Amino acid sequence: MAAPVSAQQQGAATATPDSGPAGSTFTLSWSGVYLDPDCRDYTVEILWDGRQVVGSGRHSGRGTGSGTATVPGNAGVGGHRVTAKPVCAATSNPTDSFTVTPTPITTTTPPPVVITTTAPPAPTTTTTGRPTVTTTTTSTTTTTTTTTTTTTTGTQPPATTTTPFDGDGALTLDKDNIQPGDPLTATGTGCDPGAPVRLSSLGEDVGTAKADTSGTFSTKVEFAMIQPGRHVIRADCGVVLVGSVDIALTSSTGGTTSTLVVLVFFVLVGAILVRRQFSGLFTKRR
Numbered sequence: 001m002a003a004p005v006s007a008q009q010q011g012a013a014t015a016t017p018d019s020g021p022a023g024s025t026f027t028l029s030w031s032g033v034y035l036d037p038d039c040r041d042y043t044v045e046i047l048w049d050g051r052q053v054v055g056s057g058r059h060s061g062r063g064t065g066s067g068t069a070t071v072p073g074n075a076g077v078g079g080h081r082v083t084a085k086p087v088c089a090a091t092s093n094p095t096d097s098f099t100v101t102p103t104p105i106t107t108t109t110p111p112p113v114v115i116t117t118t119a120p121p122a123p124t125t126t127t128t129g130r131p132t133v134t135t136t137t138t139s140t141t142t143t144t145t146t147t148t149t150t151t152t153t154g155t156q157p158p159a160t161t162t163t164p165f166d167g168d169g170a171l172t173l174d175k176d177n178i179q180p181g182d183p184l185t186a187t188g189t190g191c192d193p194g195a196p197v198r199l200s201s202l203g204e205d206v207g208t209a210k211a212d213t214s215g216t217f218s219t220k221v222e223f224a225m226i227q228p229g230r231h232v233i234r235a236d237c238g239v240v241l242v243g244s245v246d247i248a249l250t251s252s253t254g255g256t257t258s259t260l261v262v263l264v265f266f267v268l269v270g271a272i273l274v275r276r277q278f279s280g281l282f283t284k285r286r
Contacts, residue, residue, distance in 0.1 A: 010032055010092060011030060011031065011032035011033045011063075011084075011090075011091065011092035011093070011094035012030065012031055012032055012094050013028055013029065013030045013082070013083070013084050013094035013095055013096040014028070014029050014030075014096055015027070015028050015082050015096045015097070015098050016028075016029065018096070018097065018098055018099065019098065019099040019100070019101055020071060020098075020100070020101060021071070021100065021101050021102065021103040021104065022071050022072065022073050022074065022075045022100060022103060023070065023071060023073050023103075024070070024071050025068060025069065025070050025071070026068075026069060026071070026082075026098065027066055027067070027068055027069075028046050028055070028057065028066065028067055028068075028069055028082055028084055028096065029064075029065070029066040030044070030057075030064065030065055030066070030084040030094045031063055031064045031094075032063050032091075032092065032094065033059065033063055033064070033065070033084065033086060033090050033091060033092060033093075033094060034063050034090065034091045035059065035061070035086055035088050035089065035090055036088060036089045036090075039086075039088030039089065040088070041087045041088050042058055042059040042060075042061060042065075042086075042088070043056055043057075043058065043059070043086070043087045044056060044057045044058065044059050044065055044067055044084050044085065044086045044087070045084075045085050045086075045087065046067050046069040046082060046083070046084060046085075047081075047082070047083040047085055048069070048071075048072055048075070048080060048081075048082060049080050049081050050081060050083055052072060054069040054070055054071070054072060054082075055067050055068050055069025055070060056069075057084070059086055065084070067084070069082065071098070071100060075100045076100060077100050077101065077102055078099065078100060079097050079098070079099050079100075080097070080098050080099070080100060081095050081096075081097060081098075082095065082096055082097070082098045083095040169188060169189045169190015169191060169215070169239055169241050170188065170189055170190065170241060171186060171187075171188045171233065171235050171241035171242060171243040172186070172187045172188070172243065173185070173186055173187075173221070173233070173243045173244075173245050174186075174187075175245065176245060176246060177245070177246045177247075177248060178245060178246075178247055178248075179247075179248060179249075180226045180247070180249065183220065184220065184221040184222075184245060185218060185219070185220055185221065186199060186207065186218070186219060186220075186221050186233060186235065186243065187216070187217070187218045188209075188211075188216065188217050188218075188235045188237065188241045189214075189215060189216050190215055190239055190241065191211035191215040191216070191217060191235075191237035191238055191239060191241075192211065192215060192237060192238030192239070193211060193212070193213045193214065193215050194210065194211060194212070194213065195210070195211045195215075195237045195238040196208070196209075196210055196211075196237070197209040197210060197211055197217050197219070197235055197236070197237040198235070198236045198237075199219065199221060199233055199234070199235050199236075200233070200234050200236070201223065201231045201232060201233045201234070202227075202231065202232075204223075204224050204225065205224075206221050206222055206223055206224070206233065207219045207220060207221045207222060211237050211238075215237075217235075217237065221233060221245075223247070226247060226249070227247065228247055228248060228249045229246070229247065230244055230245070230246050230247075231244065231245050231246075231247060232244045233245065
């Protein structure tokens with residue numbers, strides 16, 4: 001049985017929360033709402049400004065109930081009415097106010113931009129050593145006569161050490177000038193320890209050796225072909241060492257030729273004397 005109208009209290013509604021931006025949700029609770037005895041549907045609609053349904057709830061049948069609603073996305077900023085309206089007849093439709101607040105502006109800070117710079121490769125400087133050639137001048141004394149020329153070679157200077165072509169080291173030859181068949185020894189320093197050593201001159205191998213633990217080696221130099229002039233010797237042992245030697249060819253018939261010249265000179269002189277003697281005899285006979 002419904003309570004008499006005089007006994008029924010005026011309905012009331014409360015929105016929780018009572019403010020928020022568009023799209024936010026709230027709960028509307030009501031009390032003092034009584035349905036007709038013949039009502040079978042206890043659904044209560046929540047109206048926005050009395051027109052738009054924004055949510056619904058369930059009536060308890062004892063005058064109270066609650067429901068959830070969502071603020072319309074196009075709701076203007078300011079005050080609005082929210083009403084609890086039962087689907088079935090009711091004694092009242094309680095109303096409360098809801099204030100729409102501005103939508104908060106979310107500021108998103110972008111992550112810092114990381115710029116990766118790839119440094120160019122450092123320039124590579126290649127320094128190629130130039131061979132240092134040591135020129136040894138041999139003092140020569142020349143005596144000229146009407147018949148012969150005698151060339152006398154001065155005393156040989158000490159062995160010459162030449163700066164290496166590449167790397168730290170040196171190649172030393174025990175002689176600067178040799179004749180065919182003369183022995184020649186090469187000594188090198190600054191090689192890679194234990195490295196094999198190949199000696200060459202004019203593209204031909206002239207000796208081999210192996211450096212010891214200190215990078216030093218010593219070996220004989222043997223020329224396959226004897227050519228007069230200056231020969232550059234290269235020792236390749238991890239670094240390239242350079243030295244030079246002069247090869248002179250002395251004719252083995254030089255002494256015989258000088259002797260023949262002297263004999264021819266005396267023969268000519270004797271022939272002249274004999275001719276004079278015969279000339280004197282012919283004159284006397286006449």
